[in-house]
Amino acid sequence: MIAATGIDLRLGAADVLSGAQLCTRSGQVVGLIGPNGSGKSSLLRCLYGMLRPNRGVVLIDDEAIGSMSQRSIARSVSVVTQDASADGIDISVGEFVLLGRHVHRGDHQGFTDDDRKAALKGLELVDMSGFVERSLNHLSGGERQRVMIARCIAQQSPVILLDEPTNHLDVRYQHEVLTLVRRLKIDTIVVLHDLNLASRYCDHLVLLDDGKVVHQGRPDDVLRSDVLEPVYGIEVRLLADGQHSHLAFGPLAP
């Protein structure tokens, strides 16, 4: 498990995070939500060493991340990043997923059949096993995100972090990807923009505003107009259709 407490982060002159805290919950999907610039992605990046906080500690299984090698961090945490675009690199889906096995092999070692099996298993779980030889650049947005998740599965870490995995996806793929994340049933933290998706797919929500955690709890407790309106500066209304509740947004009345 990962636990971050008292995280202060300064990037340039800007205080991005101040005293933020976050932790995984066993087998659950934790959603990290908040307005643009509230520090969601930065907090997530602190959890795998991409950013080093100025103050506070990140513990992975009770070990401080600062004293761990990047390789041992990656054995515990896999990440669906925003930058894995493979722009201009004509890498195949199979090779890409296989690279998730790097943490389990020394630099000098080649990948073994076990690694290839793990990669294939990852692709099977996301229903992409027929795409091994396909170029990553020729996939649709939804297929690509599933491949990113397959790579995390191949990495076999007990925690998965996802940084806005539904960006640029149409509604069908948004649901498909998050359904998949839920099915994995491993400790997950996901940064989400869409509050309705957060409500539907997360077990626990953490609301960030201006670098601080301002509210957290079950989706019903967080996604309330009295909590969201001051943070987003917009009118929030809860609509229920019997099965699910939806949030509707509109400008605040002057």
Add this chain to the structure above:
Amino acid sequence: MSLLEATDRAPTTSSAGWAGSRRPTLIALTLITIVSVVVAIGLGPIGVSPPTVLRIIAHHMFGLFEAESWARTEDAIIWEVRLPRVLLGAIVGSALGVVGVTLQAIVRNPLAEPYILGVSSGASTGAAAAILFGIGSGLGAESVSLMAFFGALGALALVLALARSTGRITPSRMLVAGVAVSYLLSAVTSLLILFAHSAEGARAVMFWLLGSLANADWSTLPIGYVGMGVGMVLVFWWRRRLDLLALGDETAMASGVDPGRTRLLLVVVVALCVGFAVSLSGGIGFVGLAAPHIARRIVGPIHRHLIPASAALGTLMLVWADVAARMALQPRELPIGVVTGVVGAPVLVALVRKLNHSN
């Protein structure tokens, strides 16, 4: 039970076609390279057939065959002149190919090439100082090469200092620092030429700037092979880190590779390789840019295939460019940098057009 545990069964898709699928291509490339090297040794103003070339080499190395079965001049030309020259071309070509691949991955830019870090400008400045002003003449017979090497290291130190001044090394910071240092040192070299007032010296520096394998000899080859060989082995050792760096810093980090540290290690290795290459053969352009591109088209982007393929193609390009350099205008010899530029530019343009097409 989680889904991960529930589906612990054998995958239904075959994993064939992942590993080793590029092996025939790589073996073919290696064979073509070896044959090319042997044929190239025989080519020149005085031609020697490949079987004779092999016999002369076997005679010198293992004491096989009688020396009477070929002419004395042939023996001298092959063993004293062409073999060291082609061997130098082979190692420099492969090093430039590997360095090009490495730099393109670590700065994530397909236009990166071995000289982008200012290393060759530094080497040129060192060599010009030695040729024109005799600086470093106390270093002995190889003072020009040694000064070039020190110049390369000095340039690298400057680039790293500039690129690191605000924290960790990023691709863009490294590119800008490299370009800035290149310009600065080129200006210094021009100033040296201006102040030297020596037409002959200026011509010597120019010949050196354009690159040549003509100075190859047995005394400097071993150090070149060890220096560049170690560099290439290290790059291959870190081949998977290159795959991950090419995919982006976050992906690398998430896969257990610290991009800043890895980049620093690789840059130092690369600069040493280029330092050896430039100090032994001058600034030979284009190979380090074109070999990786062509290799990528043949074997794809995975570095365990790309590194050997680019090494083989770099060797092929340089060995044949050298054949052209010594045969095109014989008995005069062209600087090899001119040949690689004249042949390489159209090839690159064609490549880029094709790339645009496929995009």
